[in-house]
Each structure stands twice: as C-alpha cells, then as structure tokens.
Amino acid sequence: MSRTLVLNATYEPLGVVAERRALILVLNARATMVEDSGGVLHFAGGEIALPAVIKLNKFIRVPYRRNVPLSRRAIFARDGGKCVYCTAPATSIDHVVPRSRGGAHHWENVVSACHKCNHLKADKHLKELGWRMRALPREPAGAAWRVLGTGRADESWLPYLEPFGVEAAIA
Ligand SMILES: [Zn+2]
Numbered sequence: 001m002s003r004t005l006v007l008n009a010t011y012e013p014l015g016v017v018a019e020r021r022a023l024i025l026v027l028n029a030r031a032t033m034v035e036d037s038g039g040v041l042h043f044a045g046g047e048i049a050l051p052a053v054i055k056l057n058k059f060i061r062v063p064y065r066r067n068v069p070l071s072r073r074a075i076f077a078r079d080g081g082k083c084v085y086c087t088a089p090a091t092s093i094d095h096v097v098p099r100s101r102g103g104a105h106h107w108e109n110v111v112s113a114c115h116k117c118n119h120l121k122a123d124k125h126l127k128e129l130g131w132r133m134r135a136l137p138r139e140p141a142g143a144a145w146r147v148l149g150t151g152r153a154d155e156s157w158l159p160y161l162e163p164f165g166v167e168a169a170i171a
Pocket of ligand 1: 086087088113114115116117118
C-alpha cells in the first residue's frame with residue numbers, strides 16, 4: 001500500500017499515513033495536497049489524484065521525540081547512503097570502534113560503509129589503518145527523522161525532508 005508524507009501547516013514533517021487516509025484528510029478539507037503521487041483512485045463518479053505529500057490546513061502541536069531509533073535504514077539516511085570512508089555506495093554498517101574491542105552499538109559509533117572498506121577495516125581502529133572520517137558520527141536531529149527513522153522515504157518526499165535535518169538524499 002502506498003503511503004503519504006504528512007506535513008504540518010508550517011511544512012514541518014509530521015509522519016507518514018496510508019494514502020487512503022491522506023486522501024480522506026484532503027477530501028474533508030483538513031489537509032491540502034502538496035504533491036500528487038501520479039496514481040489515481042477510480043470511483044463511480046470519476047477519478048481523483050492520490051497524494052504523495054499533504055500539508056495540514058491547521059497547525060497542530062506535537063511533542064518532539066528526541067531519540068531516533070538506531071536502524072540500518074536510519075544510519076544509511078544519516079550518512080547519505082555512502083560509505084563514510086571512501087564515498088562508495090554503502091552496503092553495510094560499520095562500528096568505528098569495533099565491537100570486539102569494546103565499541104558500543106550507538107549513534108556515535110556506527111557508520112554506513114561499503115563492503116570493501118568494512119572488510120579491510122575488520123576489527124582494527126581507524127588509527128591503525130591511517131583512515132579518517134569526513135565527519136564524526138552523531139545522533140541525527142530534526143523533524144525529518146520522524147519519518148526517516150521509521151521507514152523508507154519516497155523520493156518525492158526528499159525536498160520536504162531536506163530542510164528539516166536530512167543532509168543528503170537517500171539512495
Ligand atoms: Zn568504502
């Protein structure tokens with residue numbers, strides 16, 4: 001089932017709902033379609049475009065959730081889908097300080113890596129290899145992570161997510 005990105009009246013990303021639920025919000029004048037998905041819903045009286053992105057007509061206050069769940073998808077999203085060591089497309093997760101040497105499974109110690117770098121690095125420290133990272137890994141922040149931390153983002157959503165904490169588009 002297709003999903004729709006929901007933005008607050010301020011364009012801040014709020015979350016994701018099923019496409020049909022989004023359509024009902026639009027039909028009930030609670031939201032406005034910002035971007036259509038290219039799909040259409042056929043009904044007896046005709047057809048209607050399905051939304052990829054909607055914006056609520058009234059601002060709603062939502063508590064900000066601080067911790068972004070640590071997942072492979074979220075790590076790839078934070079690191080732009082690229083290996084932090086060589087910028088090749090990422091295919092795996094690397095622990096900067098290897099787990100075998102006490103490295104934690106934590107935002108500040110996990111990065112996306114390509115297979116080659118992950119294999120070369122194995123259980124070594126960066127210093128031992130003479131490698132450097134472009135930036136230190138951090139826990140991501142920003143409203144876009146309400147969406148990115150939980151599931152796959154549709155490509156059409158990225159322009160709406162990028163101003164809210166996504167540094168790079170996701171492959
Ligand atoms: Zn690499």
